[in-house]
Amino acid sequence: MTKYKARVYGYHLDLYGHVNNARYLEFLEAARWDFIEAHMPLSELNRLGIAFLVVNIDINYRRPVGLGQLLEIQTSMGYISTKSARVNQKIILSDRNEQVADATVTFVILDNRTKKVQPITGELKDMLNKFKM
Amino acid sequence: MTKYKARVYGYHLDLYGHVNNARYLEFLEAARWDFIEAHMPLSELNRLGIAFLVVNIDINYRRPVGLGQLLEIQTSMGYISTKSARVNQKIILSDRNEQVADATVTFVILDNRTKKVQPITGELKDMLNKFKM
Amino acid sequence: MTKYKARVYGYHLDLYGHVNNARYLEFLEAARWDFIEAHMPLSELNRLGIAFLVVNIDINYRRPVGLGQLLEIQTSMGYISTKSARVNQKIILSDRNEQVADATVTFVILDNRTKKVQPITGELKDMLNKFKM
Amino acid sequence: MTKYKARVYGYHLDLYGHVNNARYLEFLEAARWDFIEAHMPLSELNRLGIAFLVVNIDINYRRPVGLGQLLEIQTSMGYISTKSARVNQKIILSDRNEQVADATVTFVILDNRTKKVQPITGELKDMLNKFKM
Numbered sequence: 158m159t160k161y162k163a164r165v166y167g168y169h170l171d172l173y174g175h176v177n178n179a180r181y182l183e184f185l186e187a188a189r190w191d192f193i194e195a196h197m198p199l200s201e202l203n204r205l206g207i208a209f210l211v212v213n214i215d216i217n218y219r220r221p222v223g224l225g226q227l228l229e230i231q232t233s234m235g236y237i238s239t240k241s242a243r244v245n246q247k248i249i250l251s252d253r254n255e256q257v258a259d260a261t262v263t264f265v266i267l268d269n270r271t272k273k274v275q276p277i278t279g280e281l282k283d284m285l286n287k288f289k290m
Numbered sequence: 291m292t293k294y295k296a297r298v299y300g301y302h303l304d305l306y307g308h309v310n311n312a313r314y315l316e317f318l319e320a321a322r323w324d325f326i327e328a329h330m331p332l333s334e335l336n337r338l339g340i341a342f343l344v345v346n347i348d349i350n351y352r353r354p355v356g357l358g359q360l361l362e363i364q365t366s367m368g369y370i371s372t373k374s375a376r377v378n379q380k381i382i383l384s385d386r387n388e389q390v391a392d393a394t395v396t397f398v399i400l401d402n403r404t405k406k407v408q409p410i411t412g413e414l415k416d417m418l419n420k421f422k423m
Numbered sequence: 424m425t426k427y428k429a430r431v432y433g434y435h436l437d438l439y440g441h442v443n444n445a446r447y448l449e450f451l452e453a454a455r456w457d458f459i460e461a462h463m464p465l466s467e468l469n470r471l472g473i474a475f476l477v478v479n480i481d482i483n484y485r486r487p488v489g490l491g492q493l494l495e496i497q498t499s500m501g502y503i504s505t506k507s508a509r510v511n512q513k514i515i516l517s518d519r520n521e522q523v524a525d526a527t528v529t530f531v532i533l534d535n536r537t538k539k540v541q542p543i544t545g546e547l548k549d550m551l552n553k554f555k556m
Numbered sequence: 557m558t559k560y561k562a563r564v565y566g567y568h569l570d571l572y573g574h575v576n577n578a579r580y581l582e583f584l585e586a587a588r589w590d591f592i593e594a595h596m597p598l599s600e601l602n603r604l605g606i607a608f609l610v611v612n613i614d615i616n617y618r619r620p621v622g623l624g625q626l627l628e629i630q631t632s633m634g635y636i637s638t639k640s641a642r643v644n645q646k647i648i649l650s651d652r653n654e655q656v657a658d659a660t661v662t663f664v665i666l667d668n669r670t671k672k673v674q675p676i677t678g679e680l681k682d683m684l685n686k687f688k689m
Contacts, residue, residue, distance in 0.1 A: 166586045168443045172436040172490055178344050179434055182312035187565045199624050211311050215348045224438055225598050299453045301578055303571040305623055310567045320432045332491050357571055358465050444610050448578035477577050481614045
């Protein structure tokens with residue numbers, strides 16, 4: 158599991174003074190890039206000629222967050238099937254350990270050239286299993 | 291059901307040249323504001339002293355979308371319980387009728403002063419039922 | 424001059440309940456894509472192997488804008504030199520003709536392959552001059 | 557001068573694989589909040605009943621930035637007149653000390669209740685002068 162920190166600034170908020178729904182997905186994405194990098198260089202994705210393609214996001218918004226608050230986004234590898242895999246993400250208030258949101262992100266692996274979904278077997282499965290460590 | 295149109299511009303795209311995951315949530319939100327306005331003036335929300343608070347979004351990303359494409363976001367009222375209600379949204383390529391994404395958005399009704407969730411009964415239930423027409 | 428319309432939704436606003444500074448640049452960019460398309464198909468940019476690269480934006484924010492307001496972004500071609508060219512953009516409240524913001528956007532023309540700036544002469548200058556009509 | 561660090565992620569990029577123009581303004585805003593906080597608690601703004609209102613941004617885009625790059629945004633106080641004040645901001649590639657962009661941001665001070673611009677004299681001028689240290 159990786160822990161990615163993000164601060165809430167004015168442009169993250171919407172008319173209610175709370176972080177907008179869409180902005181949470183940006184925090185989650187930042188944390189996933191950070192999660193990938195913690196396990197392998199981003200350039201490795203290019204070498205393998207693959208991309209992680211998100212096919213579903215299921216996100217619960219549990220409490221509002223306002224200006225200046227420090228968020229911690231916890232990211233961990235979830236279930237891996239031969240077709241797709243899941244990443245589990247939790248957003249908490251860093252200083253109070255209160256949960257703000259949680260999400261399950263399902264992705265497939267795309268071959269950059271053929272633009273086709275790759276089965277998660279062999280080398281690809283080994284790679285994703287390393288993300289569990 | 292309302293149909294909201296949106297065009298894809300450069301700032302919507304990410305490094306893959308496709309609309310970024312988070313941006314879809316902005317299109318969905320725009321379409322929901324449009325959906326509300328099609329049924330009542332936005333000022334009515336202020337008069338009632340309520341806000342729609344999204345508690346869950348479950349979104350499937352079905353095909354990538356690139357620069358210049360015209361999207362149609364279809365929004366309709368879903369299941370209404372006494373605690374929460376759902377809006378169903380589909381994003382299609384406007385000119386080709388191909389589905390790009392679909393989402394179920396669950397929301398509760400918040401009292402702006404007390405910041406407490408209101409039960410969806412009486413006048414509030416009547417109001418939401420009108421969104422089904 | 425082209426006139427591009429955009430509606431202000433909740434995710435455009437920031438903690439003050441007004442459209443955030445950065446969001447204006449998205450409205451301006453949308454209007455510029457629209458401006459380009461009004462004069463030539465976007466695919467023409469690919470055929471010519473060029474991109475418009477923005478090198479400076481000078482924007483005045485004149486009055487705040489809130490939820491639900493309809494904006495009109497007026498875009499017109501400005502001064503064209505051999506190195507760079509300018510686009511002038513005005514954002515007004517569509518129904519009240521009040522000016523919200525105005526910007527001068529300076530851009531150069533980039534060769535997509537060499538990634539080098541092209542002098543604005545010959546065919547490229549003719550192309551930009553057509554944007555004045 | 558404060559130095560604020562930001563990492564470039566996929567959602568910051570646009571169809572050219574480079575940070576989008578509008579996103580730079582988000583980095584600049586984050587750095588300005590950070591700049592304010594380095595000199596006084598954000599809650600002090602509420603106590604004084606004031607807001608910093610940006611009236612002009614003049615930004616030069618000097619070189620493209622891509623995925624994974626670490627940016628440093630340097631923020632310092634510029635010229636202070638009785639009507640408005642300026643903040644100077646530079647974005648550099650953190651590890652290579654190459655300049656990516658620079659901006660001059662002009663702001664006025666707004667009284668939150670009257671929504672009127674305050675002259676920058678007395679206590680307000682003293683406050684801004686402290687930002688120079």
